[in-house]
Structure formats: structure tokens, C-alpha cells
Amino acid sequence: MQFTAMILANVEISPGYWRMRLTAPPQFSAAKAGQFVMVRVSGAIDPLLRRPLAIFNLGVHQPPQSGSHAQPCFEMLYRVVGKGTAMLSVLHETDLLDILGPLGSGFELGSINEEKLIVGGGIGLAPLYLLARELVAQGSAVRLFAGGRTRDDILCTTEFERLGVECYTATEDGSLGEQGFVTVALKRRLDLLKGRAALYACGPDGMLAAVAGIAAERKIPCQVSLEGYMACGVGACLGCVAPGRGHGDETPDYRCVCTEGPVFEAADLMWGAQA
């Protein structure tokens, strides 16, 4: 659906990373973890296209005026990387935004008999908080592995801890948590669990490929949320495709990130070579 949202908060939570809360119509509360919205940053023609942003959290907004009805609200995390996100970062409470969504597939929550290991790299954490909430709500044991280049790239771990999720952090420069890649701690945990685990990951391509490789090696389920350059978000532009497992010149198998994803079973995708 397409709707006009009012900004309730827009705060820089770490250098270059922002968290925005917006109002939403009643139907929006059915959004699933892993889904995203397309945000029209301005009504002008530059930037022309909407920005795809993951749904970080869902909530209820109780307007301060007495007599006003409570309504759904949602949050997005974004990193200022270009003109569009820079324009988002200067918006204020009560400003309005044109939103299309919720779009795409969500995460499958799976069974509660396996530990859920969530791996987020930098802004890749954005779709994973709502996932953690839903997993905790269904009674799953959940752990978060958050990685980044520096401590500034490690976001919102206290929020996960408040859900009862144990968090491991790793940074490439060692400024927070273990030095190196977060996949090291992930492997240690998997060694302990001896296979009764399911992985969920979102982050840079290198991290996703590493996590998908770990899952394949140990034969455990793994869902990844992909990012793609997209114009429409509704499956028409075919800009955001990712090569599927069987992709080849003679057997085209491109998957649309916006409609078939953004969440995929890692085993359904082709990793490593850009087709």
C-alpha cells in the first residue's frame, strides 16, 4: 500500500547512522520481520527514485492529545550514504513522507528446537531487530553476532539485550568487542551447538557469502536478507535481481530481490561469482 507517514522521531544513533520513527495506517501492523518500505525522500525529481529501507521495528503510537486514537508506527535504521539519505537525515518530527509498503517476503521463523543465530554487519542490522523480537516471542533461544569496521558501526545491541538476546560483537579495528570478523565467534558458537542451529544474516556481500558458506558446510538452515539497487520495489524494473543457485548463461535464474526476496534461503542463491 502507499501512504503518507508522519515522522515521530529522527535521531542520529551513531556517527552517520540514523533511526526514524513514523506513523502508519492500521493494516501496516501486519508487516513481517524482513519486509521493507520504499521511501520517497522528496516530492521533487532529484532524487527521483524511492529508497528501499528495512522495517526495524513495529510499535503503537499514542498521540499526546486526549481523544486521539492509538495507531501503528514503525521504525527504520538508515546510514547516510548519498543525497537521498542525507535529505532524510535533516527531516524533523511532524514532517511527512510518502511510503510504499510493506514490501517483499519476510523471514521464516522456523522451529523452536534450534538456536537462532542472527548475524548483522553494520546497517545490515536493520531488518534483524524485528526478527529477534518475533523469534523471542515464539520462544526461540536467540543470539546476535554484530560486526562492523569500527565501534560506530555496531548498532542497537542494548535493544537486543533488552529482549534477552545475548550479543557478541566484533570490529575490524578492535575498537569494540573481538578484533576481526564476527564469523569467528559465530563458528565457535556453532561448534558448541553441534548443528542444532539456524542462521539469519544481513550485511555486506562478503559477510553474507561467508555466513552462507558456514551454513552450507555445516548443513544448517540459513536465511539472508539482500540489498539491491532497485527502482520500483514491486517487481517491475528488474533492476535488483540476484543470481539464483542454478543461474547460468543457458539457464537464466535471476531472482527479484524486491518481490521474491529480500529474504532468501542462502542455499537458493549463487554465491561468490557475480553472474
Add this chain to the structure above:
Amino acid sequence: MKPDLSVDMSVNLAGIALRNPVMTASGTFGYGEEFVDYVDLLAIGAFVTKGLSLKARAGNPTPRIVETPGGMLNAIGLQNVGIDAFIAKKVPFLRSVNTPAIANFFGDTVDEYAEMAGRLDEIPEVAGLEMNISCPNVKQGGIVFGTDPACAASVVSACRAVTKKPLIVKLSPNVTDIVAMAHACEDAGADSLSLINTLVGMAIDLKKRRPVLANITGGFSGPAIKPIALRMVWQVAKAVKIPVVGIGGIMNATDALEFILACATAVQVGTASFINPGAAQTIAEEMAAWLVANGVADVKSLIGALET
């Protein structure tokens, strides 16, 4: 906003009756079904499918899309399901919709074009054919046919010979003399011309010192190209006797009406559908409202009504 019944928005495009002049452009509207949540298909004139070929095509590697000020570049590479899957999986939807569906198609050779035209001719749910002789993003698949008048004439004649359905030829703007291309297609039997396809463009990532698109170049579309499109539509429509469909950067009813004044019989909304999936319907409704507000009873009276 409901269209005002007191104004006549209908046009006839080479035998295809359109309830209003607003169509959707190939490659921006999927196969129609992708948009049912956002557009009442009964509120637009017609829709055009993603470009179809004999075999399914994978398209180009990613990145395929990049935004530029006032526009975007795409190098999708004509990814499509192929004619067989189109018939099996997409045509049933067309049957359910009482709005003309126009099948856009292409081939690598004259024979492939003709075979496609023949196959599409047999599908009752297809109201008309739009030949893509102008895709800038693949080596064959169009641009050779789209930039040489003699080649264009040969491929259009070959398709003309195998279909009685209205045959629209989509022209490339990446030529020195678009009027020569238009004449060649008209003489070869085209029933209508649609223009413009995208302009070949390029974007560079300074930090990486690399082109942004994996294909290096891509097709430029969006509001930034509208002045070029208007100029070409005007030049072509003056020069040919067959109806012209105006395409290029149409974002609102004002843009659409400008193309009609420049002698377009109908228009196609493209990139705008990416930004607002309901754009085509909104534009059709706002056009009707403009006619009402300006005392114009029939949109046909505006076709070519530009005063120069």
C-alpha cells in the same frame, strides 16, 4: 477522483480503441499483473508488456540501475520469460482484464522478429504489437535495426507480412535523423510509431574509478529526457500519416497533455510508474480533470493542437 464522464477521453490508436490516451511503457509495468494492487487497469488506456523474445533471457549482470539527477539509467538487458512462458503464465491474466494489452517484442535477427510477430498474432488476448527496434542495452535485440533506416524497413516489413494486428514500432532517439527512421517504418507497413526509447547514457563512480553499471552504458529515462522526447515526437508526427505514441519523462497530466499537443495520439508512462506505481491512473484522471477545468469536451481535439 473519478474520471468525468462529460469529457471524451477516448482515442483510437491504429485500430485499438483506448478509453483514454494513457498507456504504460514496456519494461516499467511488468506483464500487468504486478500492478493490480496499485492501478485500476480499467482506468488506463492500455498497457504494454515487458519486451518478449523467443527464448527466455537472463538479462545483464548487476548493477543494472543507477539514479541520476532527474532521471535514471537502466541496463536490464531485456530479461524476460520468453514467448512460451508468456503464453502459459501471463496471457491468462490478460484474458481477465478488459483493457487492451500490447505485447512488446524483439529478436536478434529479422527471422526471429518475424517469428515473434507470428506467434503473438495468434494470441487473441494481445490487442496489438509493439516492436522494439531500439533497445540500447544488448548487442543485437534492436539497436542495429533501430539506427539504420534500411534495416528498420526490412524488419518491419517482415513482421508486417505475418500479422494483421496493429503494429507499433518503437523508435530509438539514438539516431541522427529520427524522421528518416519514421518514414522507413511507415513505408514498411507500421500502423503506428512510439517514441522515444531511452537515450544511451553513462554514470561513473569517481571513488572506484569505474562505471556504475555492469553494462558500462545504459538507457537514460525520466523527467530529464522530456524536452528531447517532445521535440522528436513533434518532428515525427508532423512528418508521418500514422498515429504517434509519445513517450519520455511523463510524470504528470501536464507532461502528457504537452505530448498530445505535440501531435501524439496517446502517451506511455514509464519511469513514473517506478516512483508511484499508480502513476498512469493518476495521470489519466488528472488529464480528464484538466479537460473539464479548461472546457475541452474531447481529448482528440487537442491532438496536434499546438500553435506555432
